[in-house]
Amino acid sequence: MTDFIVELKNVNKTYSTVAGDFPALRNINLSVKTGEFLGVVGKSGAGKSTLLNMINGVDDLTTGEVIIRSGGKQVSVHELDEDALSLWRGQTMGVVYQSIQLLPMLTLVENITLPIDLAGNYKPREARDRALELLKLMELEEHANKLPSFISGGQQQRVAIARALANDPDILVADEPTGSLDSVTADHIFDVFEHLVSDRHKTIIMVTHEMGLASRFSRCLTIADGELVDDSALEKLTVERTIRRRRK
Numbered sequence: 001m002t003d004f005i006v007e008l009k010n011v012n013k014t015y016s017t018v019a020g021d022f023p024a025l026r027n028i029n030l031s032v033k034t035g036e037f038l039g040v041v042g043k044s045g046a047g048k049s050t051l052l053n054m055i056n057g058v059d060d061l062t063t064g065e066v067i068i069r070s071g072g073k074q075v076s077v078h079e080l081d082e083d084a085l086s087l088w089r090g091q092t093m094g095v096v097y098q099s100i101q102l103l104p105m106l107t108l109v110e111n112i113t114l115p116i117d118l119a120g121n122y123k124p125r126e127a128r129d130r131a132l133e134l135l136k137l138m139e140l141e142e143h144a145n146k147l148p149s150f151i152s153g154g155q156q157q158r159v160a161i162a163r164a165l166a167n168d169p170d171i172l173v174a175d176e177p178t179g180s181l182d183s184v185t186a187d188h189i190f191d192v193f194e195h196l197v198s199d200r201h202k203t204i205i206m207v208t209h210e211m212g213l214a215s216r217f218s219r220c221l222t223i224a225d226g227e228l229v230d231d232s233a234l235e236k237l238t239v240e241r242t243i244r245r246r247r248k
Contacts, residue, residue, distance in 0.1 A: 004069065005171060005203050006032035006055060011064035013050055013226075024050040026226040028064070032205060034170075037197045039217030040207045040228075047226040048207035052173045055205065056093050057085050068092060070170045090119040094164030098176035100156050102148040108135060108159050109144040115166045134162035138192065154185030161192060165202075172196070174206040178213075190216050 013025040025047050032038050042048050053059035054066055057077040066077040070092045080088060089095075102111050112131035116122050122130055135141045138158040140151075148156050157177060164172055174193070178186035190213075196202040197218070206217070214220040221228050 003033055004031045005034045006030070006069075006205070007067040008054065009065045009067070011054055011066060012062045013047075013054060013059070014062045024226050025054065025061075028054075028226075028228060030221075030228060032203060034203055035197060035201055037193060037204045037216075037218040038206070039214060039220040040205070040223055041209070041211055041214055041220060042207070042223035043209055046223045048209070048223055049175055050226075051223065052095075052175050052205065052207055056089060056095055056173055068171070087119070090115060091121070091167055092169050092171065094161075094166070094169040094172045096157075096161055096164045096172060096174040096177045098179045100148075100153075100160045102156055102159060102163070104148055107145050107147060108140065108151070111148070111159060112163045112166050115163060119167045121167050130166065131162070134165055135159070137165075138162050152185075154181055154188065157181060157185075157189060158192065161189070165196075170203060172202055172204045174204065176208055177206065178210070179208065 008028050008030040011025055011028040011030075012023070015022045015024055028051065040048055040051060050059065054061050055068075055077070057066070057080070061078055068075050068077055075088060075092075077085070077088075102108075103114070106114065109128060109131045112134055113127045116127040116130060117124075132141060132144060135144050138161065140155060140158055140162075143151055143155065148159070151159070161172075161177075172193075178189050181189065193204055193206070194216075197204055207223075223229070
């Protein structure tokens, strides 16, 4: 039995535009072990968010396969129909966005209980207890009944992480979760992620444009022009891009 919880096999994603086809991902092969804190670093437009959307099934792939092994089951993500995919995602994967996306009219505890209620994994009283437990984990329990606008941006991001953990998923995918935060708050978010990996045995895949964060991950990859590349290949790719620009 493989210990890979996530596998991407020859994944390609091409968008059709008025200017022609745009290859956002090119022949991605990636295996992620259970309990890894994997970072994928790349510049804006490199394909980072598209890569996450292939893993969580938010966007369709063009060719290839994404396999997730969780809860004793193996799922080929893009073979699921829309209803099955929504249910699977709610039970298996938590998603953290840079834009946070808390619902402004709901309290913090209500924001966290919402995905619990949608998945139907807990009774109403248990759902609230679960939400309060997660707010305590994020050191925010005293703010449980506040609206998001009454706490700081860094605190809101911690609530978003708590919401992503609501149904106790094995996998978290995080899209630039520290991109709009100051360095101190971003460092605290990393501490939370490291705790989730080491103590809660979660697998985290995070994408970022901040090259200086590479040392914080248990493993870090680089994506450029839709391809996962090693350092030597990245250097070659950068030179080739520079030459192409000069010729234009």
